[in-house]
Amino acid sequence: MQHLLTAGAQRALGLAELISGASEAEATDSRHLLAALAHEESRAAEILLAHQIAQAMILQEFELTLPGTEAESDLFATQVPLELSQAIQRFPALRDVLNQALEQASQTSLPVEIGSEHLLWGVLKTEGPHTQWLLSQGAISADSVEATFQSQNQHVAEPIDVDFAFRTVPATVSDQTNTFRTIDAAANRLREGLRVVEDFLRFTLDDAHLTRLLKSTRHQLTEALQFIGQESLIASRDTLQDVGTAISSTSEFDRPSLEHLVKANLKRVQEAARTLEEFGKLISVEAAAIFKQMRYALYTLEKSVLTCVSSQHRLEDCQLYLLASENLCHHGSGPAIRESLAAGVRIVQIREKELSDRRLLEHGRRVRKWTREAGAILIMNDRPDLAVAIDADGVHVGQDELPVREVRQIVGSRRFIGVSTHNIEQARQAVLDGADYLGVGPTFTTATKNFTEAEYAGLDFVKQVAAEITLPWFAIGGINADNLSAVLEAGATRVAVSSVICNHEHPGEMTRDLLEQFAR
Template identity: 45%
Template sequence: MNPPFTEGSRRVLQLAGAIAQAAGIRELQPEHLLWAIWLDESRGAEILASRGLSHAALSQRLPLPCSPEELNTLRGKSAESPSLPHGVTVGEILASAREHVGNLGRHAEIGTEHLLLALTRVSSSASPVLGELQLGTEAALQEVVSRTGESQEPLDAGIRLNSSPAPQTDQSDLLRILDAAANRAREGLRVIEDYVRFSLNDRHLTEQLKECRHRLAQTEQRLPAAQRLAARDTRGDLGTTLHTRREMQRQSLVDVVLADFKRVQEACRTLEEYGKTLSAEFSQAAGQTRYAVYTLERAVLQTAHALDRLANRRLYLLLTESLCPHGSGPVVRAALSSGVDVIQIREKQMKDRDLLAHARRVREWTAAADCLLIINDRPDIAALVHADGVHVGQEELPAAEARRIVGPEKLIGVSTHSLEQAREAVLDGADYIGIGPVFPTSTKSFSREELAGLQYVSQATGEIALPGFCIGGIGLQNLDQVLAAGARRIAVSSAICSAADPGAVTAELAARLAAVSGSGS
């Protein structure tokens, strides 16, 4: 069970979210967390002040995205600000804080001092400021202990054992263990990277894995290179001749990748545990790599699973009653008989009971036609009608929270309007993304700046392998432009709902998508 946050830490996280929103950023960044710790004036701020930090110095290195006059308003609104999603780096920081406090005992809570300690353990945009304060992990830990009295050392039971100095062979054995684990981790990451690069053809995840491998290499540099090689004894390693039958058999590429993810995680754990005998920094660096690998494991395997599950799902209909002149029922039946693959119920104004009844009717029709049913922004309705998934926007529930409601087997779709949002959706566990808006639409009004356009279609389809449905003003008249930009899946609304012959439009859209299906899945 994760340890709880103190009231001060909750204030800090709320304030960090408010600062991020003031900066116009949709996700929490390490610099927002550092600013919030400083402004909260609790133990974390005391540590920073004791190391010589000032408001002016912090402003110079990491400018606060608001004026001094707005600061008090920002403080007041922080409690009302909705929680923001965070990327991999902030996730690693929070995970590090939880792990540290979890080792203190069952009643320990995560304070602002623990958030600051975790910031020193993870390389981020806040690291240069902490480096100038000479506030590394060891120094931060000493500051925390001096203020809280906490210790992760075992209790003294009053028993004294006579110990002799460790034999010289211990150092050689330690280096052999660390050398083997580092090699396993690095080799495993390369195996996974090759799959993502050559099979998934995913530039984003390839870069994430490469970054993880480089981070591991930096950790390895802390080992004495000459002594490490001298201690290596491959010919005398029993493990080179011990293999199980299952270990030598893999049924698919995904089986290979899954096995190598476990191999990397186990190797990082070995580095983390045995690395404690070298230094806290080495152990913590290995631990942070392990956390990053957990996130990448989900992203890679979920991408592979989604590509398989949505392999032949290319035409996606957003169903809105008000756009259907003759009612949604005839539109749904015509679309189902003409080749639509996914239907999303998108009703922002319909009353809950009416929406539930409507969704149940459409669920019956889609199930009979082997068509996926998605509910827009209502995971509760999706769960009640046994829909295939739920779709959320950038302002709605985060993907992880929606999944807690609908369950692990359901599809989670996320709307994205920029490459950064698409990358985050992949790491946050989305099964597919919406890419757009491509053109102006009749269902929403967008400024010129808000239109993602065909350029974003090219960027997203060129970098991210996770299934993406291009959306926004797409119809028969401009489909060729979208396909030329790299799209192989589209989502439409009025093009079918408002058509005089919904079935004919559906059939033509489906046929034109099928004609280019050989260019990508």
């Protein structure tokens, strides 16, 4: 049976989580929930005020901090129904509170969602860091709140006479068998599809990061099926009588490319996860909640896999990435860009920190013309707005600039978004965020940015990324003709350079020397 929370109860839990974060607490507990319940015009807030307990008192007593108004406003966005089992998974420190809330909501003869008043009763019924303070207030207790519920439940409207009767039909053994049969078939489809995608990630992409994520999803499937019962699934299986085995279409056998194959199987596993979620609700709320989490994880996996495949194709010829800055160039950035393009560079980034917006716009339009004539990619550093204005092919951002999600809103779906990463955790996250390529470094000391000695990721970071990630990435930071071979030996197949070309008296000649090292 599903036990849903009201929108007010959901907002209270969400606000409790925000208060916990703003207060730098390790977990969301009863203190944060109590402060959240006193926050808005909910039934719980009315009860607390009736007992002369205001939110300010709670915040002061437990030294809690309210989140900003922008974060709070997100709580009022459209919400999907939240089930009790999902809430318990999300807030393990509030498990007892939520179970007590369920117990109180179940007291009435009518079906009732768990509301803010039930959460308040749960807080009052459980021991926690709030207990002694509430006792010191004296006026409020679980008994006094329960009396309020009983008073409400006494006023029940008379039923309306109707000239027909409803007849409930209990589920039969056959119904349940068919449900188990459906879940078994969907689980098999999901498991098989995941294996196809995993083999693609292992043997075609050689991507350890995405393979590990997919294995985690397979483990979630095993966990969810434990709530269903493997014995029931096997006993209900009837492949010989499955009418679907005799139905096929020509598209099932049409796999013109590896990319098409992996796309088809990613869709297959998502559809199977949805079937498992819906039919799982008839057997186990816990299993259905896990299936739902899996489905959303599979959407992220699909995005990451297909972005990786697409970016590999689009950046296939881009081994040497020029970051052009006027103040680093021997003859100015214009000659350096034009000569390097003529020598074979296929991706250029405008990296100007000193120019005004107007001059940068004019400069960007000139570079756009040069790169377009050379059939090269143009990237704007840090500025998604100017990337759009000059019709650049993409934008590159650092860890302190706008996140990928916000940049995507500005530049659209077709432009590249590159992200600078300085450790393996940042690199893994950038892949999931939807970056089209990564900057990996700094590898050596560099003239373009100031880093402390401890901040240099070095060749060890290059080796880590080479072992895990196949989304296109460029080793960056202090790379020149003398150390390029060491970077390539560490596993890099693409590098980004700046001063080694810009500072050279003959940028085209240096570009050719670097590209020859790749060829060797």
